[in-house]
Amino acid sequence: MAEAIDIRELNERIERHSSFVTNLVTGMNQQIIGQKHLIESLLIGLLSDGHVLLEGVPGLAKTKAIKTLASLIDAQFSRIQFTPDLLPADIIGTMIYSQQDGEFISKKGPVFANFVLADEINRAPAKVQSALLEAMQERQVTIGNETFPLPKPFLVLATQNPIEQEGTYPLPEAQVDRFMLKVVIDYPKLEEEKLIIRQNITGKEADVRPILRTNDIIDAREIVRQVYIDEKIEQYIADIVFATRYPEKYNLKELKDYINFGGSPRASINLALAARAFAFIKRRGYVIPEDVRAVAHDVLRHRIGLSYEAEASNVTSEEIISRILNRVEVP
């Protein structure tokens, strides 16, 4: 092969710096049986600085996966259990009067951590969910008149139950768009289920120790940012997102009535970022169409607004994305 210095050098750097990926995956596999896609998605969020929303019925190890990931990294971790009576101040903090100093001081909430697990986020009303907005987007929190930056890295990993379940509030569109990925978790396979039983009835918990520091994550993110995206891949990403907005231009006229609104420019950005992180996980210094396709469902599924016609016809965003991916020409 001829020389392509930058990519080759980048590949070597990725090879050197991505060894922690294997360790993280191994560490998580000790706790979580199966759910390879879930683990990969969490890593993508971690490496591309994007928040992750996990959706699945109770008992699929959503919370456990996040807790395990947080435990494998030497970082501050906090868990917020969202309930219907939760208040915004319970998340971001509040001003309290200090008798000792004779003045109001800021009491920081649990959001001030590297990893925030927003457990069952859709159990709280919209105003509480929105309290996370500023934190997720601006990476800062305002309490009273004071604005506090959040620690780096800062990652919100939220779980939610399917909205059909009782006692849940659908996330506002503005907030759901701020999650880079929405990962839908399915039941484990039969063999995996047997392993889960075996692992859990022994009563022994595998010891989870931190194997990574926050600085390693920040360094890895720096390398991920250098992963090369060719113009052809950018075009491919733009085509996919445009197809969600104007399906008729991509010979997908039948989808037009099913889509109320397509992916925003944030969808394109996140698709590119997630594809980069995926390429990094695969130890590659450049993005190929496979990377885009691998993350497309997780990036787009919560960004496509379905119409009443789609709901009446039982057409899901998953089907729409699949049809788009099968129609848009790969470079």
Place this chain on the structure above:
Amino acid sequence: MNRNFLFLFIFLCFSLYGKAQVTVDVSIDTLLIRVGEQTKLHLQVSMDAGASCDFPQFADTIVAGVECLEESKPVTTELNGGKRLLVSKDYTVTSFDSGHYYLPPLEVLVDQKPYQSRQSLSLKVFSVDVNLSKPNEFFGPKDIMNAPFVWEDWALVFWLSILLIPIIGICLYLIIRYRDNKPIIRHIKVTPKLPPHQKAMNEIKAIKSEKVWTPEDSKEYYTKLTDTLRNYIKERYGFNAMEMTSSEIIEHLTNEPDDQAMDELRELFQTSDLVKFAKYNALINENDRNLVNAVEFINKTKVEVDPAELNKKQELTVEEKRSRSVKLSLLGGIVILSLLSISILIYIGVTLYELCF
């Protein structure tokens, strides 16, 4: 002196008389008419301007035996530079009894003062002599005569009838096309269908001969080469290779028995991915090797086509899917032509009825 006063008196009297002079004249077109024949009485009044005139009005008869059929409106003419007026009125008269009638002077009211015409008239009415001894000489009324043939009367009907024939023909044609769900004009394109491998080989030849490929052109070179291969795979194996990634295509071809061909294809796709997405500049000999790999893959996987089948030209009709708008325009054409035909038919029918009956 007395003589002068007498002249003055006479002058004044004549002046007053002249100022108030009204003359009424009556005349008749003919004094001799047959029974039932009509003639006109002309009554003229000459009077000063500004005076009002009332003509006599006859309810039925002027005198016994002479009937007034119609009265014209009075016609006024100015005389002497507008100082005098001449008002005239006509009366149409007739009589149904033979005889000699005396028409007395007619009386006109001018400024409510009666004036009689200066003339009285007579009217002689006579009957037609009939020789009762020769009844053969009696003739009944003549038959209705047929109007002569005038081409101008028939020309429009004739030309509209001629026009109607193609209109009805087109309308029927459109109805049949609409019923059969076919376009107005059928496009037929006759193209020889090349087998996928031959098509791919032609494209590869074209890539090869297009220009001298340098390492800087690698991206374009591999894009063309892989597009050709993906198109070949799409047509040869029948799956949408153009919308698949390299690994997905390889995965779909796992059943292909020739391992070497698959290895070569895999290598080609890997190189092309590196070139297209990782700024990799392939060497010229690498390009050549991959081109040979592509040709070999095609040769190893091609399906031979019967030469006779190849020579047979296949008729390809352009997809005749009817768009909604075309169908609507077809329907609109049928409606318009039908209405036009009906209108022309009605016009022809009415005109023929008028001409014939």
